[in-house]
Amino acid sequence: MDGYAAYLWPAYLLTFAVLGWNVLSARRALREARAEARRRIVADREEGA
Amino acid sequence: MDWTWFHKFGSPPHVYRLARTLTPWFAWPAGILIVTALYGGLLLAPPDYQQGDGFRIVYVHAPSAWLSTMVYAVMASAAAVGLIWRMKVAHAVAASCAGIGASFTAASLVTGMLWGEPMWGTWWVWDPRLVAQLVLLFLFLGYIGLRSAIDDLGRADRASAVLAIVGVVNLPIIRYSVEWWNSIHQTPSVMKMDRPSMPMDMLAPLLMMLLGFTLFFAAVLLVRLRAEVLRRERGAAWVKEVVS
């Protein structure tokens, strides 16, 4: 790849790492929000009972 | 004109359900486009007569740069809608955009640097496009910083909305001033990759990547938006149905 490989691969890896981070981080945020909401519902139910 | 469709977007449960339904419709095409573009860009496209294989960085640099500006525009528009029509969901959209936008801006900066070093022997070039990306990164970081510094959510929403709007108004001016500065000091605009003059087998993967990244952003935004909406609506009745 006439010497550009050392620059191309990190660039591609980094970009795909960013794509991956976006996916994982978004899914984690949703997971945590759902868990928090469930916890709230349980707590409210116990309180109200 | 019947604006009900617009005002439905003010309803968090409606938006949540819509986001959940739409996400795969963006995510799958995005994945397919990106993988196809990757194959086309790395393997099918011929080497550039000037830059050899080095030009292939454009397939990750350009989409990142495109997203950085587009995400900022979406963020500022959503913030404006939230401020003007007092729609909490719009503020949630803006908040969801920030991290995504910052990550792609950083990616475009680093890939830009990785383009510059083998091409022009220097890690950093004061090219208008790179400088604009740098300023954009600061704008994103400022937005994120302001949001996290204000405890009250409503106030954080509205203050960061003003900031986003001020930023988007200033962006063209900043862009123009940096290009003017560059032309005065006669540095050639080095990062040009003239799209019209690119042959189709180089151009097609690029266009696919651009579209793929855009759909990717939409999918990620929808997921983040659901999380954001849930967090803001914690006690509400509709949340119980949706979460159990």
Next chain:
Amino acid sequence: MIGAALAVLARDLRLALRRPGQVLQPLAFFAVVTVLFPLGYTPELDKLRQIAPGVLWVAALLASLLSLESLFREDAQDGTLEQMLLAGQPLAALALAKTAAHWLLTGLPLTLMAPVLGIALGVPGSAMPGILSSLALGTVTLSLVGAVGAALTLGVRRGGVLLGLLTLPLTVPTLVFGARATELAIAGEGLSGALYLLAALAVFAVTLAPLAVAAALRIGSE
């Protein structure tokens, strides 16, 4: 409306002049920062002359930032800001008045100091009118843009650092045009083009910044 605005302006000026130490701080900072550059680089005037535009402008920018933090802080603390919000006068006009006071107390003195500091950087006497006019226009924009940042970060913990991060990217056009104007002045070339650009920025800022400041102040007080 003009009466109210002038009253706010006069009050700010009077209050500031009771504490001359506070007013002099940004000016002293301007001087210190400018002096650091030769010490950190070289005593050769020929070389310093080349970096003088950038040094003067960045130093003026940073010095302006210093006094912006307290632009609204005291009024927020002693309830004056609330009075202004309730006063029934257009808040943007009052915001413009406060910003004008900031410029008169910080921007204008910085501008007047610049020729003296320029001499320390090897700037020729012929460049002084250009430096004065470009800084006078540029500091107006800096005060206005900074006021937006100050209003947004009002009452926020460690708002000072955030203020800098928010405001500095917005000052890039002023910095670019202003430094260029200074460079042209030093080289003895015509700088009217750059001055027009600076003036355009100032007009743009005067028209829009007070609206953003007013919106931010209202948001901060809810």
